[in-house]
Amino acid sequence: xxxxxxxxxxxxxxxxxxxxxxxxxxxxxxxxxxxxxxxxxxxxxxxxxxxxxxxxxxxxxxxxxxxxxxxxxxxxxxxxxxxxxxxxxxxxxxxxxxxxxxxxxxxxxxxxxxxxxxxxxxxxx
Amino acid sequence: xxxxxxxxxxxxxxxxxxxxxxxxxxxxxxxxxxxxxxxxxxxxxxxxxxxxxxxxxxxxxxxxxxxxxxxxxxxxxxxxxxxxxxxxxxxxxxxxxxxxxxxxxxxxxxx
Numbered sequence: 001x002x003x004x005x006x007x008x009x010x011x012x013x014x015x016x017x018x019x020x021x022x023x024x025x026x027x028x029x030x031x032x033x034x035x036x037x038x039x040x041x042x043x044x045x046x047x048x049x050x051x052x053x054x055x056x057x058x059x060x061x062x063x064x065x066x067x068x069x070x071x072x073x074x075x076x077x078x079x080x081x082x083x084x085x086x087x088x089x090x091x092x093x094x095x096x097x098x099x100x101x102x103x104x105x106x107x108x109x110x111x112x113x114x115x116x117x118x119x120x121x122x123x124x125x
Numbered sequence: 126x127x128x129x130x131x132x133x134x135x136x137x138x139x140x141x142x143x144x145x146x147x148x149x150x151x152x153x154x155x156x157x158x159x160x161x162x163x164x165x166x167x168x169x170x171x172x173x174x175x176x177x178x179x180x181x182x183x184x185x186x187x188x189x190x191x192x193x194x195x196x197x198x199x200x201x202x203x204x205x206x207x208x209x210x211x212x213x214x215x216x217x218x219x220x221x222x223x224x225x226x227x228x229x230x231x232x233x234x235x236x
Contacts, residue, residue, distance in 0.1 A: 034195075034225075043230040044171065061222055063128075066230050094170055098161075099218070100223060106224040108161045108176045108216075115170035 001025035003033075003095050003116035010122045011085045018118050021095030022077045029053040031097040031112055033078040035069060038118075039091040045095075049101055050078055058101060085123045092118040127151055129217050129228040136234045137205045145216035146197040147230045153196035158217040160198035162191060165212045165230075174213075175200060202233075210235040 006020040021033060034049040048059035052071035059067050068081045082089060095116040099106045128150045137143040147160060154160060156178045163171035173182055174193035176200065188204045198215055215228040 026139050036227075043212075043232065044165075044216075044227040046216075046227060048223040060225075096170075097171070098216075101224060105220040106218050108174040108218065110161075110173075110180065110182075113173045113176070113182075115172075118170055 001112075001114055003097070003114055005116040005119045006095075006097075008120040008122070010109050010124060012125055013085055013087065013123060015085050016081060016083045017121055018079055019083045019093055019121070020074070020079050021116055024076065028071075028073060028076040029086065031109060033069075033071065033098050034096050034099055035067075035080045036094045036096060036098075037089075037091045038094065039088070042091075047080070047109075049099070049106075051101065052078065056103075058092055058106075082121070087123050089121060090123045092120050093112075094118045127141060127223050129215065129226045131213075131215060131228040131231045133229065134232045134234065137202070137235050139194065139205060139207055139214050139235055141205050142203045143185065143205060143233065144194070144213075145202075145213055145233070146194065146201045147199070147217070147228050148197045149217055149226075151219070154193065154198045154217060158198070158219065160191065160193075161216045161218075162189075162198075162200045164209075165179045165214065171214060200212070205235055207235050208234065 004022045013016045035047040037045045050057045050069040162175040165171040179191045
């Protein structure tokens with residue numbers, strides 16, 4: 001089982017970055033994919049998720065309007081687009097299967113808690 | 126907005142015992158929040174140790190245990206080893222608009 005994330009990205013303030021997370025070793029539609037942000041020296045922040053089975057997403061309030069998460073079932077890849085970059089978006093971004101979500105709540109995906117290696121995003125002018 | 130709080134830092138001697146806690150601004154943490162604990166070492170992705178309050182993964186060392194303590198989730202390390210030096214994060218699960226909230230993390234130093 002592997003979650004392979006895209007390489008490091010650099011973006012200017014106001015620009016957009018698109019990160020990818022390609023999964024292998026399991027059926028793509030079996031597990032939600034979440035994105036978690038970790039700014040330098042800071043903790044983990046849940047950004048949102050997509051259910052590859054039906055494309056349903058939920059985005060954390062902090063990122064709503066700036067983040068889109070989408071799943072491509074043909075390639076087994078999840079994409080996360082972060083728009084209107086600010087210096088505060090400089091961080092490592094992880095994709096993970098750590099939770100599964102229904103329409104009303106999320107729960108730990110204890111039997112399948114996998115993480116990608118992380119993608120470093122640097123916002124610089 | 127829900128905030129989950131942890132001790133920013135703790136120090137423990139090798140072989141000692143330490144308890145890390147995880148509190149919620151919404152009130153007492155219960156098993157219904159499915160408290161989950163992660164360990165993160167520098168340059169690595171987080172790795173789950175405890176889920177659903179007390180349950181361990183197959184790779185979780187026996188010296189780690191989870192519980193509820195005084196309205197908080199707790200992670201106890203008994204017989205601390207030097208390799209336990211790391212950042213520890215709890216995560217709580219809620220319904221509604223903020224379904225997943227991480228704590229700010231505890232930096233554990235073994236000295």
